[in-house]
Amino acid sequence: MADIIADMYSIDIRLFEVTASGRTVAGNVERYKDNRAVIMVRSQQTEDMLRFVSVKELCHIMLDEEDDWSSDAIATIREMKVEFDLAKTNGDGVLNPSRTQMSEYLALVAAVALMYPCEFHAADKAKVESGEKSIAKIALEHGMPGWAIELAFNHEHIFNRYNGI
Amino acid sequence: MDTVKSAKQLLAERFETKTAAGLVDVKFFLRGAGEATTDEVYEDLNNLYEAFERGDYVEIKHASPSAA
Numbered sequence: 001m002a003d004i005i006a007d008m009y010s011i012d013i014r015l016f017e018v019t020a021s022g023r024t025v026a027g028n029v030e031r032y033k034d035n036r037a038v039i040m041v042r043s044q045q046t047e048d049m050l051r052f053v054s055v056k057e058l059c060h061i062m063l064d065e066e067d068d069w070s071s072d073a074i075a076t077i078r079e080m081k082v083e084f085d086l087a088k089t090n091g092d093g094v095l096n097p098s099r100t101q102m103s104e105y106l107a108l109v110a111a112v113a114l115m116y117p118c119e120f121h122a123a124d125k126a127k128v129e130s131g132e133k134s135i136a137k138i139a140l141e142h143g144m145p146g147w148a149i150e151l152a153f154n155h156e157h158i159f160n161r162y163n164g165i
Numbered sequence: 166m167d168t169v170k171s172a173k174q175l176l177a178e179r180f181e182t183k184t185a186a187g188l189v190d191v192k193f194f195l196r197g198a199g200e201a202t203t204d205e206v207y208e209d210l211n212n213l214y215e216a217f218e219r220g221d222y223v224e225i226k227h228a229s230p231s232a233a
Contacts, residue, residue, distance in 0.1 A: 003228045006229055006231075007230050007231055009230075010230045011230065013226070013229075014226070015225045015227075016217065016222040018222040019221040020213040020215070020216035021209075021212050022210075022212045022213065023197060024195055024197055024209045025194070025196075025206065025209040025210055026194040028192060028213070029191070030183070030188055030190070030191050031191075032189060033188075034187055040217060042213060053194050057194060064190065071183065071190060073176055073177070073180040073191055074176065076191060076192070077193065077195075077206050100192075103192065104192070
């Protein structure tokens with residue numbers, strides 16, 4: 001995936017696993033004006049999280065437009081700390097999400113869609129609801145965290161828009 | 166006078182340096198940040214960067230655009 005993105009977007013990408021303490025940061029991606037990106041993933045995470053974080057950070061390189069860019073880490077964190085759920089159907093999501101929030105949400109959705117293609121969602125969800133299959137088993141099949149499978153199920157109105165594209 | 170810098174100050178200074186070196190964008194993947202304070206997030210990020218600067222990392226992938 002990194003090779004394809006590097007080619008498509010003419011960008012040099014380096015991906016590192018970093019051994020560092022801390023529970024709140026799973027990883028990050030930095031983009032530089034000389035067309036290079038550095039991705040850091042905190043190593044003390046499960047294999048499925050390491051994979052998911054890497055894919056999600058790579059998605060930022062594909063999806064973020066220049067208008068989304070900011071090197072102000074403090075402002076970015078402050079915006080991310082706001083509880084948000086752009087896809088909530090009950091009306092209590094963020095009404096006017098910032099570009100940072102949109103960027104995070106889109107990268108998350110794209111990572112889920114890449115690792116767990118939409119055509120699996122409906123059948124798997126039915127099996128989970130009938131007790132035939134567990135979230136953990138589906139997560140294992142796709143090599144991704146269970147919460148990301150749940151995210152796919154809970155936001156099916158978003159993923160359904162892209163099913164079959 | 167207290168000269169100990171806060172995690173926020175350290176992180177802000179780190180990114181001022183990075184911006185001067187050509188950084189144009191940074192994005193973070195935060196987990197459980199809803200329950201954490203912003204200071205905890207700043208500290209964890211400083212820890213991540215300090216570990217990287219110490220060389221506590223493994224390069225997993227280096228992807229370069231192929232020559233046209």
